[in-house]
Amino acid sequence: MTIEEIKETIKEFALGLGVDAVGFASTGDYRSERSPAIKDLLPNAQSMVVLGYREPDGALNSPIARISMAARLAVMDLAKRNNLIIAKFIENQFAAEAAFVLVSYPMDSQKGLVADVSLRHAAVAAGLGVFGRHNLVIHPVFGTRILFTAILTSLQLSSDPSIQEELCLQCNLCVEECPAGALDKEGFTDVMKCLAVSQPYGVGGLIRYAGKFLGAAPDEKKQLLRDPLFQSLYQASYIGQQYECFKCEAVCPIGRSGKKQ
Numbered sequence: 095m096t097i098e099e100i101k102e103t104i105k106e107f108a109l110g111l112g113v114d115a116v117g118f119a120s121t122g123d124y125r126s127e128r129s130p131a132i133k134d135l136l137p138n139a140q141s142m143v144v145l146g147y148r149e150p151d152g153a154l155n156s157p158i159a160r161i162s163m164a165a166r167l168a169v170m171d172l173a174k175r176n177n178l179i180i181a182k183f184i185e186n187q188f189a190a191e192a193a194f195v196l197v198s199y200p201m202d203s204q205k206g207l208v209a210d211v212s213l214r215h216a217a218v219a220a221g222l223g224v225f226g227r228h229n230l231v232i233h234p235v236f237g238t239r240i241l242f243t244a245i246l247t248s249l250q251l252s253s254d255p256s257i258q259e260e261l262c263l264q265c266n267l268c269v270e271e272c273p274a275g276a277l278d279k280e281g282f283t284d285v286m287k288c289l290a291v292s293q294p295y296g297v298g299g300l301i302r303y304a305g306k307f308l309g310a311a312p313d314e315k316k317q318l319l320r321d322p323l324f325q326s327l328y329q330a331s332y333i334g335q336q337y338e339c340f341k342c343e344a345v346c347p348i349g350r351s352g353k354k355q
């Protein structure tokens with residue numbers, strides 16, 4: 095099989111599993127300054143298959159973050175399962191190695207908020223999109239409403255052509271509507287501001303709650319355990335991170351509604 099035939103075989107297989115967009119990048123074309131080298135993750139890696147999953151319009155248009163989060167959890171489940179199936183398909187069909195990263199976690203706690211693979215930079219390298227004013231990657235069809243995962247492989251696959259057009263409309267809606275003011279400075283997301291609003295039940299919220307609890311009198315402790323905040327923290331501890339904000343994704347006009355395929 096030629097490289098193009100191998101890429102087409104993997105792409106067809108992935109699309110059949112509910113993946114919405116597939117791109118390929120040679121590891122040499124992946125450039126993410128703050129992320130670890132791909133060779134540190136899989137020494138024989140030569141390329142990566144980047145998979146994109148559209149998030150449903152309805153989920154992102156809901157004013158209730160919990161409804162958006164329901165779709166997010168479903169995408170994460172599907173993507174996780176598909177990563178394993180596609181990685182095994184690559185290993186079985188082409189006698190190659192394949193390993194993968196998931197949508198968000200696990201992450202190395204020593205590295206702060208830098209993941210093993212920067213999926214936005216991987217998506218750009220695989221010709222699946224370009225960065226927009228919101229520092230998210232915009233896909234030509236699905237716009238900002240797309241999440242990515244990646245499979246690293248020892249197969250020597252060539253990169254798909256990169257997108258040359260500017261897809262961001264520079265409408266500034268993401269900047270204006272960000273409730274945290276986290277996008278004011280161009281090319282930079284104020285992570286702490288974003289986190290405070292988007293993940294109130296994340297580790298920061300847990301630390302604040304624990305601090306309050308430890309300093310409380312016995313009666314106050316009883317109250318604190320009945321506080322809905324405790325319920326939300328508890329829920330996040332078994333469901334996983336719960337985003338309370340999807341604004342920069344949801345307000346972006348590119349890729350909203352209309353025929354998708």
Ligand code: B12
Nearest residue numbers: 197207208209212213225228229230231241242283288337
């Ligand atoms: C940690 C993390 C966060 C952190 C920190 C973000 C950050 N600074 O990188 C927090 C919690 C704040 C966060 C928030 C969000 N996240 Co997040 N996050 C991640 C995660 C797990 C790791 C990112 C990472 O390694 N960053 C560290 C390095 C790589 O970033 P960096 O080099 O400093 O790059 C930053 C800037 O320099 C700039 N940048 C870099 N290069 C370039 C080039 C150009 C041209 C421009 C304009 C900008 C730019 O963009 C980055 C943002 O600050 C990824 C998944 C993954 N494995 O990649 C998802 C991921 C980036 N998140 C995603 C999403 C959707 C969100 C949120 C919308 C929350 C939500 N409800 O889902 C917000 C959006 C915030 C925003 N507009 O920036 C998606 C983005 C999908 C897409 N279409 O681009 C990802 C890829 C998850 C996924 N699997 O699809 N996230």
